[in-house]
Amino acid sequence: MNIVIFGPPGAGKGTQSNLIVKQFKLHQLSTGELLREEIKNKTELGKKISTIINSGNLVSDDTVGNLIKRYISDKTYKNRIIFDGYPRNLIQARNLDKLLSQYNQKVDIALKLSVSLEVIKRRILERKSLEKRADDSEEIAIKRFVTYENNIRPVIDFYKQSNLLKVVNGEATISEINIEISGLIEGIKG
Ligand code: AP5
Numbered sequence: 001m002n003i004v005i006f007g008p009p010g011a012g013k014g015t016q017s018n019l020i021v022k023q024f025k026l027h028q029l030s031t032g033e034l035l036r037e038e039i040k041n042k043t044e045l046g047k048k049i050s051t052i053i054n055s056g057n058l059v060s061d062d063t064v065g066n067l068i069k070r071y072i073s074d075k076t077y078k079n080r081i082i083f084d085g086y087p088r089n090l091i092q093a094r095n096l097d098k099l100l101s102q103y104n105q106k107v108d109i110a111l112k113l114s115v116s117l118e119v120i121k122r123r124i125l126e127r128k129s130l131e132k133r134a135d136d137s138e139e140i141a142i143k144r145f146v147t148y149e150n151n152i153r154p155v156i157d158f159y160k161q162s163n164l165l166k167v168v169n170g171e172a173t174i175s176e177i178n179i180e181i182s183g184l185i186e187g188i189k190g
């Protein structure tokens with residue numbers, strides 16, 4: 001089973017993915033975390049993308065497409081990936097379907113975590129004192145939220161049309177959301 005989880009910055013994608021990977025023995029693929037690793041390791045790619053990420057914009061579709069392809073093409077992860085933060089626009093959503101089908105896989109469920117900007121600002125500022133992410137200022141958090149809103153509508157429609165979309169209230173507690181998501185995943189496992 002492959003799962004897509006999306007939602008605005010601070011929606012809890014990472015938090016929920018972490019719980020789900022343990023419960024269902026999946027592999028978490030966070031494009032944001034992979035990109036931050038590149039920056040931390042000062043790779044060529046890392047140098048190119050740091051300004052983009054730290055300003056709250058999206059890196060190119062090709063860049064993230066290459067990152068996810070590495071995992072999709074690897075048998076170790078076959079039908080076991082939770083995509084955290086990918087896709088973020090329609091091009092990426094289509095690319096994901098295409099890549100998965102090349103390796104005889106598909107998206108089985110798309111979880112949308114809905115959270116308001118007010119709640120997000122609070123969470124990101126709280127996380128700032130714990131994790132020290134370079135893009136966790138209030139200003140950049142708002143910019144990331146706007147970037148998300150500007151790109152995500154067609155992704156929502158894309159998964160709605162294929163009957164894969166499940167909308168989850170991301171403002172409930174971490175454990176309430178986990179229970180809801182686990183139930184949804186159990187439901188598709190049949
Ligand atoms: P990415 O790393 O994906 O960041 P994001 O989307 O901004 O989301 P976050 O990681 O900030 O939040 P989250 O939803 O994981 O929430 P979390 O669980 O941490 O992307 C970073 C950047 O990389 C992008 O801006 C872009 O530049 C680039 N990028 C990544 N993917 C890309 C792509 N596909 N295409 C192009 N560019 C891409 O929770 C947040 C905080 O809230 C935590 O402290 C947590 O403990 C707390 N919390 C979580 N849930 C709850 C809850 N229910 N109640 C209370 N607190 C909670």
Ligand code: MG
Pocket residue numbers: 013014015030032
């Ligand atoms: Mg995250």
